[in-house]
Amino acid sequence: MELSAAFPGLEDLVDLSGEAKIDMRPTLLRVLTDLYLQRPGHTADDERYYTELALRLIEAADMPTRAALAARLATYAAAPRPLMLRLARDKIEVAAPVLRQSAALTKADMETIAAELGGLHAELIAARAPEQTWPAQAQGSSQDNGAQQASELCELFYAAGALERRWILLNLDYAAIFPGEPALVLRRADIWHLETAALQHQTESVVRELGRALGLSREQIIRILTDDGGEPIVVAARAADLPADVLQRMLLFLNTGAGHSVDRVYELSDLFTQLSFASARRMLTIWRACDVRAHTRAPREAVPWRAAAESARRALSEVSRRSRPAKSRASRTLKA
Numbered sequence: 001m002e003l004s005a006a007f008p009g010l011e012d013l014v015d016l017s018g019e020a021k022i023d024m025r026p027t028l029l030r031v032l033t034d035l036y037l038q039r040p041g042h043t044a045d046d047e048r049y050y051t052e053l054a055l056r057l058i059e060a061a062d063m064p065t066r067a068a069l070a071a072r073l074a075t076y077a078a079a080p081r082p083l084m085l086r087l088a089r090d091k092i093e094v095a096a097p098v099l100r101q102s103a104a105l106t107k108a109d110m111e112t113i114a115a116e117l118g119g120l121h122a123e124l125i126a127a128r129a130p131e132q133t134w135p136a137q138a139q140g141s142s143q144d145n146g147a148q149q150a151s152e153l154c155e156l157f158y159a160a161g162a163l164e165r166r167w168i169l170l171n172l173d174y175a176a177i178f179p180g181e182p183a184l185v186l187r188r189a190d191i192w193h194l195e196t197a198a199l200q201h202q203t204e205s206v207v208r209e210l211g212r213a214l215g216l217s218r219e220q221i222i223r224i225l226t227d228d229g230g231e232p233i234v235v236a237a238r239a240a241d242l243p244a245d246v247l248q249r250m251l252l253f254l255n256t257g258a259g260h261s262v263d264r265v266y267e268l269s270d271l272f273t274q275l276s277f278a279s280a281r282r283m284l285t286i287w288r289a290c291d292v293r294a295h296t297r298a299p300r301e302a303v304p305w306r307a308a309a310e311s312a313r314r315a316l317s318e319v320s321r322r323s324r325p326a327k328s329r330a331s332r333t334l335k336a
Contacts, residue, residue: 025060032057033069037183037215041078041291051080058086066094074101075181075215077288081105088113092120099124101181150289157283158227165231166271172279179281180288182240183215191246198250206254213240214284217291224287225250228257230268238272238280247272 036042036050058066070087073079074097084104088095099110099121114122157168186194190209197205203225211221214236224232230251237247251258251265258264 025057026062026065029054029057029061029065029069033072037072037076037212039217047078047080051083054080054083055086058083063091063093066090070094071097072183073104074098075183077103077215077291079104081109085109088121089117092124095121096124097181100128101178150286153286154290157286158223158232162229162231162267165229169231169235169271169275169279169283172282173276175282177282177285179278180215180239180285181281182213182284184213186213186240186242191242194242195246195249198246198253201253203254206250210236210240214287216284216287220287220291225254226257227255230255230258230264231271233258234268234272234275235280235283238275238277239284241277244269244272 032050032053036046042050054069058069061069066087070090073084073087079102081104084098084102088098088102088105088109098105099113110125110128114125157165160168190213194206194209197209207218207221207225210216210225211218214221216224221236224236227233233250233255234247237250242250248265248269251268258268
């Protein structure tokens, strides 16, 4: 498979990693995916290049690596369809999150996979909620309309007062919107780092960590954190499954609008206990759709793969060069 000439360093890196004693390809796949997921949208060239390279690297990845990749891409709105098709046909441990959640595959794709593989693959596809639509099946204006509706819902929420926002959030349980899963599950150490950053007023760190966890853009996270009402932080904390005390400290130390009033913090904490995971994650779906729409209209900055690839390529070249004399001496010794 021929790769794009836009990032020649990565192709060299793949070849070198295959020659090294330690197979670097699974690690390279994880690093490339980390870079790819940093942005909610990509240029056609970036998407094609990542897809072609990932499909090469995935063949060298073990099942836990493939399963982790599938779980991360399943909730990513801009996941490449060819890669998702490959993961959906993998072992059920890998395919499950794709079959349950991915919006990258059409209904026809799913029906084909069910017919080909049957068994647990077919069961998961059949169990997919009826109200969960197949966004990749929509074409042209229908996709634009969906993104526009999400944008309108988002703006309606932000324009509402405290009582209206509470009503909107508590009634999202009955909305025909599929709840989006966080991009990654925060471990105890991740939550501790997030809380520490909030206590130290390290806003950029909080923006980065929360955006990574929820799969939202920097702009969206900043809007969530700086909203005077505080309800968006409640939704984000619930969607990320943060403890209530961490939410309270985020409100007190990061939000100048809600954090100045202890009574307001208690009101928001009460909303947090009433808000279901499903409602919070339906709002997460709306926010993600807004991100996709915004990045469809705005010029996209290319993923900084070239510099990262060149640095890694040089490092692997140096390792390879240093190992050659040792191999040559060993060969001469054996001949002697």
